[in-house]
Amino acid sequence: MTIENKTLARFRLPFWQRLTDWAPTGIGIIFGYSVLFILYFPIVMLMLLSFSGDPLTGIPGDWTITWYEDVIFADIAQRDGEAYGSNFRVGDPLLLSIMLAFITSILCVIAVLIVGPVLPRIKWRGPFLVGFLMPLMIPGIVGGVGLFMWYRLVIHVKMGIWSLVVAHFVWAFPFALLAMLVVASRFDTRLMEAAEDLGAKPWQRFWQIEMPILKPGIYAAGFFGFLLSFNELPFSIFMRAGQDTLPLYLWIQSGAHNTTVPLIYAMSTIITVGSIGLTFLAIKLAFGGGQNDVRQ
Amino acid sequence: MTTNVYTYRKPAGLRDYLPRLPAGVWSLSGFSLLWFGGIVLPLLAIIVVSFLQGRGLNINFDPTFLQYERFFSYGGGEMLARSVRIAGTVTIVELLLAFPFALWLAKGCKNNTVKLLTFTALTVPFFLSPAARVIVWRSVFGINGAVNQVLLGTGIVDEPVLWLIFSEFAVHFGFIGAFFPTMVWPIFLSVSLIDNDFLEASGDLGASRLRTLLHIILPLALPGIVAGFVFTFIPMLGDAVVASHMGGNNVLMLAAQVQSLIGVSNFLVAAALAAVVLAIMLAFQVLLWFALKPVGGLAGVFASLRR
Amino acid sequence: MAKSKKIISKHLYYHLSRRNFIKGAAAGSVIVGAPAILKGLTRRAKAAEKGVVRMLFTAPTMIPGDWTRFEKDTGLKMEDTVIKDDPGIFLTEVQVNDAGDRFDMISTLSGTEQSLIDGGNILQMETSAMPNWSGMPASIQSMPYLVRDLSPSAGKVWGVPLAMNADSFGYLPKKLGEKRPPEEASWSLVFENEKTMGRSSTGDNYIYLWEALAYLKHTGQLAVKDILNPSPAEAKATADFLIKRKEAGQFRLFWKIFDDQVAVMKNGEVDAIRCWEPAVNEANKAGGDWVYATAKEFYLKWMHGIYITSQVEDRGNIDEVYTALNWFLSGGYASAITPLRGYLNGRPDLAVDYNNSNGLEDITTAMDAAQEKMALKFAKEDFWFSAVPENLQEMQAQMDRVLNA
The missing domain is CATH 3.40.190.10 (Periplasmic binding protein-like II)
Structure with a gap:
């Protein structure tokens, strides 16, 4: 049946039935964008407040760019040689966070490619799955302390960037795996058999059949790996040893006896604007404009 | 190289369960070895630690239930019940809000630009510090905030409403916005994988939309729903920011409690707490397993959907 | 034997294609991560410098x-x-x-x-x-x-x-009908006062339990043996007091960080708050009437x-x-x-x-003012704060009990 015919058929239905037909769509749109409004109201407000003279009152106004100067120029930290109140040096932590997020993302993709397609097909998948999802069941900071105690006190290795990578991977991998399993569990192994029967070489089977089908899962894994790593704090607290990621840095700064909120607002605005463009591009590349190409 | 590997079968063994992906077995075994040895073992060691005594990181091997007694005598039980209740309630609300939206995004929305923009909107908040995402609500819901101004101005109330902030209501509200994307994403992913032909066939066979939803979409979207539940519930339990900023610490939740224990080197009680949380999570898994038994348990949800 | 070799090689081949992909990804991660790693190395090298x-x-x-x-x-x-x-x-x-x-x-x-x-x-x-x-x-x-x-x-x-x-607390003298510094004000404004009911606040960790304990000692409500090292029983009695006050509706919130203090002071959520001294200056920037108390009982x-x-x-x-x-x-x-x-x-x-x-x-004026103020504060009975009192864990646990109530 073509779309046209179906649409016509629908219009022949009584009004109330057409209404129930459209209601789910309406509910979806209303729910979704209402919550997005709740989500974005504070973000838009903080963008306005980041240009305001007195952000802590929550009322925009008295426009200024002084907080941006403080965030961007804090590294230089000198105004005519005077002692200058802001020590908000966010550049290095931001860079480290981005790097860690990239590494975590790629590690997650590799790991879910190893685990994802095989796990739904083995007999003892239950215990395996519980083991892989283990970090989700322990509060992050305790998990961090647990790993820290094990590696530092039992095995006697020193913490460093490597341990931060481990911490972020441990946190992000279960989520990446779940995202991959959503896709991989529906992967039809008969396709591989068919391809083989038709004489496809192993690499052909991998690239031309497995990869395209698993692609949404791979993107999702990389995606969640990146995002979860970028804001990871609890595991990092004990796995850091001298390295500051952005969330760690903000957490430490929150102990200051001077106000950091205006600076956090300004920095968040910069990050929001920057990430909008990058995210838009990444999603366009990954999801091909939202069309899934997983038709089997 | 013309021999077909798959015609050869070992008499019995692991490969029988893995008829198609022999290389995958090796990678999986290797990775599992690293993961279970390097991550799961240390995490399980926390449970052992929770039965020991000591101060700070000087721990004696002297088994005891002391840490559990301490934990519960400090109001730990109430705190856990409260955390699970709040996170659970919000997760269910998120599910009800996110499912129709994800469905529409995956199947209903035909405009690619709208889709792209919505995806972007769902992703960008991940980049912001959790504090930045909720702090503004304090001044909106505060005693002199916009909401109270409107309520007073329109004469709906005579006195400012105090429970809008530093209360459980505020904590619930703070979570709703912040954890919406994590629920939408996995459900969207699973729904978008459902073949349109299925839905059309269902419609052509005379099934109502509700029937199609219940009998086609819901079962096929189940992995996404389960994943969405995990993606939302778990990080929410681990969130220390909303309860502190929106609840004003009048509403103590799990993550803040753990930070406070660790902050004073109370690793042993923290370990006891972790063990209790682990037990609760495993209990949830058992519940989930029974609930999903018709489709073969949690792992079965994923596995059974192979076509 | 020959057959199984072939099988292995084929498996390997299949495996390799997957591995090639993984290798590429790994190489990519190294390239992306290289600047961070290099930066870490150079920083370490610099740190060993003389001077x-x-x-x-x-x-x-x-x-x-x-x-x-x-x-x-x-x-x-x-x-x-x-x-x-x-x-x-x-x-x-x-x-x-x-x-x-x-x-x-x-x-x-x-x-x-x-x-x-x-x-x-x-x-x-x-x-x-x-x-x-x-x-x-x-x-x-x-x-x-x-x-x-x-x-x-x-x-x-x-x-x-x-x-x-030396820390005390901030309050709004005009609104509460209290005298301004250097006249003394009592900690009761924070802990137990009808005027500040539902409109006072203190912090969320053991430091602030300790202060409540000092308050109880100074008002004769609790016999404290050693204020510098409170016993678990004393901490518990203090927590009971705070829980009673919390249930009576005394506290608006228990703040965590500096910005919490300033925000509730600016937004009119509280009239008296145990806060850090710079918070008062910050809150007054927008024309507030906050003062930092000359404490009657003690300073931290x-x-x-x-x-x-x-x-x-x-x-x-x-x-x-x-x-x-x-x-x-x-x-x-x-x-x-x-x-x-x-x-x-x-x-x-x-x-x-x-x-x-x-x-x-x-900076004569600023320095003189600061030193004068400090002399006044240090003249009060000693309450030197120690980050690690003997019963630190017990004190924090009792404060958690207050927050959990």
Whole structure:
């Protein structure tokens, strides 16, 4: 049946039935964008407040760019040689966070490619799955302390960037795996058999059949790996040893006896604007404009 | 190289369960070895630690239930019940809000630009510090905030409403916005994988939309729903920011409690707490397993959907 | 045999294609991560340089904006790092993560030094190597809780003061009908007062339980044996008191950070709040009427101390470290930190001369005001805050009970 015919058929239905037909769509749109409004109201407000003279009152106004100067120029930290109140040096932590997020993302993709397609097909998948999802069941900071105690006190290795990578991977991998399993569990192994029967070489089977089908899962894994790593704090607290990621840095700064909120607002605005463009591009590349190409 | 590997079968063994992906077995075994040895073992060691005594990181091997007694005598039980209740309630609300939206995004929305923009909107908040995402609500819901101004101005109330902030209501509200994307994403992913032909066939066979939803979409979207539940519930339990900023610490939740224990080197009680949380999570898994038994348990949800 | 070999090779082939992909991804991650790794390496290399001292802070506020004065006065370069001031996190960083390998000096809230001494993490000091030490007022040299380890009279000096202050609370005198400082105001405004019912606030950790305990002691509601080391029973009694007050609706919130304090002060959520002194200035910037109380009962006096890490002995840069320590006891640090934050270092008396001889602005008024205020505060009965009291875990647990109620 073509779309046209179906649409016509629908219009022949009584009004109330057409209404129930459209209601789910309406509910979806209303729910979704209402919550997005709740989500974005504070973000838009903080963008306005980041240009305001007195952000802590929550009322925009008295426009200024002084907080941006403080965030961007804090590294230089000198105004005519005077002692200058802001020590908000966010550049290095931001860079480290981005790097860690990239590494975590790629590690997650590799790991879910190893685990994802095989796990739904083995007999003892239950215990395996519980083991892989283990970090989700322990509060992050305790998990961090647990790993820290094990590696530092039992095995006697020193913490460093490597341990931060481990911490972020441990946190992000279960989520990446779940995202991959959503896709991989529906992967039809008969396709591989068919391809083989038709004489496809192993690499052909991998690239031309497995990869395209698993692609949404791979993107999702990389995606969640990146995002979860970028804001990871609890595991990092004990796995850091001298390295500051952005969330760690903000957490430490929150102990200051001077106000950091205006600076956090300004920095968040910069990050929001920057990430909008990058995210838009990444999603366009990954999801091909939202069309899934997983038709089997 | 013309021999077909798959015609050869070992008499019995692991490969029988893995008829198609022999290389995958090796990678999986290797990775599992690293993961279970390097991550799961240390995490399980926390449970052992929770039965020991000591101060700070000087721990004696002297088994005891002391840490559990301490934990519960400090109001730990109430705190856990409260955390699970709040996170659970919000997760269910998120599910009800996110499912129709994800469905529409995956199947209903035909405009690619709208889709792209919505995806972007769902992703960008991940980049912001959790504090930045909720702090503004304090001044909106505060005693002199916009909401109270409107309520007073329109004469709906005579006195400012105090429970809008530093209360459980505020904590619930703070979570709703912040954890919406994590629920939408996995459900969207699973729904978008459902073949349109299925839905059309269902419609052509005379099934109502509700029937199609219940009998086609819901079962096929189940992995996404389960994943969405995990993606939302778990990080929410681990969130220390909303309860502190929106609840004003009048509403103590799990993550803040753990930070406070660790902050004073109370690793042993923290370990006891972790063990209790682990037990609760495993209990949830058992519940989930029974609930999903018709489709073969949690792992079965994923596995059974192979076509 | 031949057959199985073939199978293996085929498996391998299949495996390799997957692996190639993985390899590419791994290579990509190295390329992406390389700048970060390189940066880490160069930073480490730089840290070993001569003429650079490295110091760990637990409060961003202690850093005097920039180090130009330090560099000019000492000829050294300073590399500062800040971590969280929770004692558990600080002690782990020093004792388990070997902070001494990366830092020449560590600073944190006083009260921590006994743990550092017991752990062999810090070095005993030669006060003679710091010319500014001897000029310190006796009152600072012999601080009650430092006597055991820091005072010269005990023969052992393990640390020097970085900065100190005495905390009370903020309130709105006009609204509450209370007198303004320097007239005294009672802590009851925070803990138990009908006027501030539902409109007062205090912090969320053991420090603020401790203050409530001091309040109970001073108002005769609780017999406290040693205010510097509350017993578990005393902590529990205090928690019971706070829970009763919480249930009566006394507290609007228990704040966590500085910005919480300022926000509720500015937004009119509270009329009396246990806060840090700079919060009052911040809240008044928008025309508030906040004052910082001259406390009737007690002050919470605190100090950040600086300690030399044991590893300095092997690195052989002890002279540079003493030069740096002496600077923190000089007018250079005093003239930077006091006008900026209102804290005092060991030698506030040198600040005015320092600025005058360096052609900087005259800060006589600011310094005099700060010192006068401090003299007033320090005259109150001693309540020196220690970051690690004996029953620290018990006190925090009791505070958690209050929050859980």
